[in-house]
Amino acid sequence: MTTTDSPPDAGALAQRVEEFLAExxxxxxxSAEFLRERFAAGLAWVHYPAGLGGLGAENGLQTAVDAxxxxxxAPENRPRLNxxxxxxxxxxxxxxxxxxxxxxxxxxxxxxxxxxxxxxxxPGAGSDLAGVGTSAMWDGDAWVLNGQKVWTSMxxxxxxxxxxxRTDPEAVKHRGLSYFVVDMTAPGVEVRxxxxxxxxxxxxxxxLTDVRVPDDQRLGEVGQGWAVAQYxxxxxxxxxxxxxxPRESGAIGPLAARWREHPEARTPGLHDRMLRLWVQTxxxxxxxxxxxxxxxxxxxxxxxxxVKITYARLNQECSSLxxxxxxxxxxxYPDYTERRPEVEDYGSRDAGWRYLRFRAxxxxxxxxxxxxxxxxxxxxxxxxxxxxxxDVPWKDLPR
Amino acid sequence: xxxxxxxxxxxGDLLYSDVEDDLRASxxxxxxKQAPWDAVLRRTDTAEAVDTDLxxxxxxxxxxxxxAVPEERGGAGASWREVAVVAEELGRAVAPVPFLxxxxxxxxxxxxxxEELLAAVAAGERTAVLAVGATHGAGRPVPVTVExxxxxxxxxxxxxxxxxxxxxxxxxxxxxxGLAVVDADGDGVTxxxxxxxxxxxxxxxxxxxxxxxxxxEGVDGAVIDGALQVGAAILASExxxxxxRVLADTVAYLRDRHQFGRQLASxxxxxxxxxxxxxxxxxxxxxxxxxxxxxxxxxxxxxxxxAVAQAHGSEVALLAAEDGLQLHGGIGFxxxxxxxxFLKRARADALLxxxxxxxxxxxxxxxxxxx
Numbered sequence: 160m161t162t163t164d165s166p167p168d169a170g171a172l173a174q175r176v177e178e179f180l181a182e183x184x185x186x187x188x189x190s191a192e193f194l195r196e197r198f199a200a201g202l203a204w205v206h207y208p209a210g211l212g213g214l215g216a217e218n219g220l221q222t223a224v225d226a227x228x229x230x231x232x233a234p235e236n237r238p239r240l241n242x243x244x245x246x247x248x249x250x251x252x253x254x255x256x257x258x259x260x261x262x263x264x265x266x267x268x269x270x271x272x273x274x275x276x277x278x279x280x281x282p283g284a285g286s287d288l289a290g291v292g293t294s295a296m297w298d299g300d301a302w303v304l305n306g307q308k309v310w311t312s313m314x315x316x317x318x319x320x321x322x323x324x325r326t327d328p329e330a331v332k333h334r335g336l337s338y339f340v341v342d343m344t345a346p347g348v349e350v351r352x353x354x355x356x357x358x359x360x361x362x363x364x365x366x367l368t369d370v371r372v373p374d375d376q377r378l379g380e381v382g383q384g385w386a387v388a389q390y391x392x393x394x395x396x397x398x399x400x401x402x403x404x405p406r407e408s409g410a411i412g413p414l415a416a417r418w419r420e421h422p423e424a425r426t427p428g429l430h431d432r433m434l435r436l437w438v439q440t441x442x443x444x445x446x447x448x449x450x451x452x453x454x455x456x457x458x459x460x461x462x463x464x465x466v467k468i469t470y471a472r473l474n475q476e477c478s479s480l481x482x483x484x485x486x487x488x489x490x491x492y493p494d495y496t497e498r499r500p501e502v503e504d505y506g507s508r509d510a511g512w513r514y515l516r517f518r519a520x521x522x523x524x525x526x527x528x529x530x531x532x533x534x535x536x537x538x539x540x541x542x543x544x545x546x547x548x549x550d551v552p553w554k555d556l557p558r
Numbered sequence: 559x560x561x562x563x564x565x566x567x568x569x570g571d572l573l574y575s576d577v578e579d580d581l582r583a584s585x586x587x588x589x590x591k592q593a594p595w596d597a598v599l600r601r602t603d604t605a606e607a608v609d610t611d612l613x614x615x616x617x618x619x620x621x622x623x624x625x626a627v628p629e630e631r632g633g634a635g636a637s638w639r640e641v642a643v644v645a646e647e648l649g650r651a652v653a654p655v656p657f658l659x660x661x662x663x664x665x666x667x668x669x670x671x672x673e674e675l676l677a678a679v680a681a682g683e684r685t686a687v688l689a690v691g692a693t694h695g696a697g698r699p700v701p702v703t704v705e706x707x708x709x710x711x712x713x714x715x716x717x718x719x720x721x722x723x724x725x726x727x728x729x730x731x732x733x734x735x736g737l738a739v740v741d742a743d744g745d746g747v748t749x750x751x752x753x754x755x756x757x758x759x760x761x762x763x764x765x766x767x768x769x770x771x772x773x774x775e776g777v778d779g780a781v782i783d784g785a786l787q788v789g790a791a792i793l794a795s796e797x798x799x800x801x802x803r804v805l806a807d808t809v810a811y812l813r814d815r816h817q818f819g820r821q822l823a824s825x826x827x828x829x830x831x832x833x834x835x836x837x838x839x840x841x842x843x844x845x846x847x848x849x850x851x852x853x854x855x856x857x858x859x860x861x862x863x864x865a866v867a868q869a870h871g872s873e874v875a876l877l878a879a880e881d882g883l884q885l886h887g888g889i890g891f892x893x894x895x896x897x898x899x900f901l902k903r904a905r906a907d908a909l910l911x912x913x914x915x916x917x918x919x920x921x922x923x924x925x926x927x928x929x
Contacts, residue, residue: 418927425929438918449847469837540809
């Protein structure tokens with residue numbers, strides 16, 4: 160263990176990676192063991208504190224570290240399966256967890272040994288997330304949770320879930336919430352696949368019946384759950400990486416390819432739509448690039464909400480036009496059988512599946528309507544909607 | 559079987575530099591003082607369509623005409639990026655000055671050996687304009703409507719709907735043999751400026767009848783196309799500045815005005831329209847910055863970048879101006895309110911240097927999406 164006064168720079172990190180790889184040959188080391196050692200060496204997420212998988216380095220230095228490990232053939236920590244754990248649970252634990260909680264959850268989260276899910280939305284609380292009704296009542300030695308969550312990705316793989324629950328129904332809705340970590344294997348937790356319009360069950364419903372959660376699995380103070388949840392959701396923003404995004408990436412790719420390969424399908428009207436979508440996609444790509452440049456220059460902008468609104472619409476319009484270009488093929492669908500999808504690359508899926516799946520893009524992770532409110536209120540400074548739920552105890556709200 | 563997707567050029571820097579921010583502040587301070595919107599509006603009722611005094615101060619005090627010209631050729635040695643920032647500010651003010659025409663002429667002169675004229679234009683001592691109809695865009699053959707007579711040094715013909723020709727000293731006229739340089743005030747040149755939809759940028763019809771000309775060798779359609787692409791990039795920044803101004807004005811108005819006992823800005827139906835406009839403007843900024851970056855660096859992607867910036871920027875500026883007027887309600891339809899200045903400029907800009915549809919059809923060829 161080296162002790163340094165200042166965090167390592169790019170050169171020092173590269174050297175540490177090299178030394179680590181010399182001591183842990185990826186081709187001969189057990190994958191789980193390798194990942195645990197990488198975490199212990201502070202090379203997991205280098206901007207995290209020492210002892211928690213990091214070295215307190217700058218956030219931007221992670222990309223090069225990951226690239227060096229990938230180049231050496233190092234094992235992956237199941238990043239796609241654990242997207243919620245890595246992207247949302249981990250920063251929340253780091254910010255609101257105590258030392259014991261951080262040590263308990265972060266190592267196995269980062270290595271991918273434990274998958275995480277997020278138990279926020281409910282049938283009665285979607286865009287109005289602060290209205291969640293799942294209750295958490297103190298019962299002598301534990302919190303007892305009862306309720307139903309929905310749209311829960313990865314719940315069927317997850318060991319842990321972050322959950323927003325109501326600890327005080329007498330309080331105004333934002334103030335009566337607390338935030339917990341639930342053991343998804345605990346008695347009373349039931350996960351059911353939720354079949355979607357694609358036929359697949361990608362998400363889940365989670366039923367909680369008298370689930371006992373010890374107080375040491377609470378993140379933040381009792382009644383502070385809304386603030387903790389807001390922090391989690393801040394991390395849900397569209398991830399914009401550095402470097403150049405490829406032209407024609409995303410839904411425009413298969414559409415443009417189809418156009419080029421099938422001259423017989425072309426008409427003037429379709430051509431106009433094709434070109435409009437190409438221009439809009441290129442504009443969205445450059446906007447995302449500019450946003451990335453702003454973030455890299457330390458000017459974090461609110462453009463992220465706009466980027467998400469735009470990509471949702473473009474995915475939907477591109478896949479719709481693609482179906483139209485396919486003519487008779489556009490009428491066929493591969494398989495509506497209910498099943499669990501693999502974690503996937505959308506680009507490899509059938510056009511009809513993509514058309515259906517992309518309808519969710521403007522609903523999941525903040526509806527387009529809510530994001531427009533975010534832009535209007537946080538960027539343009541327009542007044543908030545007139546509210547009917549202000550100063551009213553949650554239990555008295557109509558629902 | 560599968561055709562390859564177009565390759566991806568390096569994006570380059572899409573942000574504003576400190577120097578660009580300073581330049582913007584200088585231009586804005588001058589324009590706000592010299593040409594606030596009510597002064598611009600009053601001028602439209604006079605015969606002096608161009609604010610020659612503002613143009614003199616912009617060129618001589620700030621040097622806006624020489625930004626893209628290297629120092630050794632009489633300019634300031636900046637780049638088209640800085641020119642684009644000035645265009646944003648002039649679009650924001652719908653300033654009646656011949657900046658866009660000067661940008662196209664400068665881009666053209668940079669590709670010739672006309673050093674004396676280039677330096678004079680860069681210094682703001684003379685203004686030059688490409689005598690081509692306002693709606694002609696890059697990617698199509700340049701219309702040649704003027705013939706050479708005599709030994710080739712006399713011109714005859716007519717060019718209609720030229721912008722920024724009212725006060726031009728020199729006309730750059732495409733002819734069969736290349737480009738002819740004509741004294742705009744010389745013999746055989748008749749300029750007729752008519753009322754125009756955009757009152758702040760009037761169109762001029764130019765008739766040549768035995769006008770003496772000097773032929774510049776080696777200027778072909780490709781050279782003119784290149785200048786028009788630079789012009790399209792700069793126009794996109796003008797459109798961006800206009801759209802941002804309209805959004806800011808509309809936000810301020812909706813916050814101020816109350817109906818049914820509430821601020822108009824608290825109605826979701828109106829908030830969502832403004833949010834959509836803001837999103838569109840962030841995209842217009844990215845595409846305009848990229849086009850300016852490509853022009854500045856001489857990127858081979860300039861034809862694509864300029865066409866994208868125009869295809870998108872034209873529609874965004876028009877959306878801003880039309881929605882801005884609508885959201886102002888009755889007051890926005892009155893002569894004494896600036897909304898019509900922005901509407902007329904945005905509507906005209908969307909036709910200038912090629913419509914959005916023109917640029918999309920040009921893109922079809924550039925990115926292999928044929929009809």
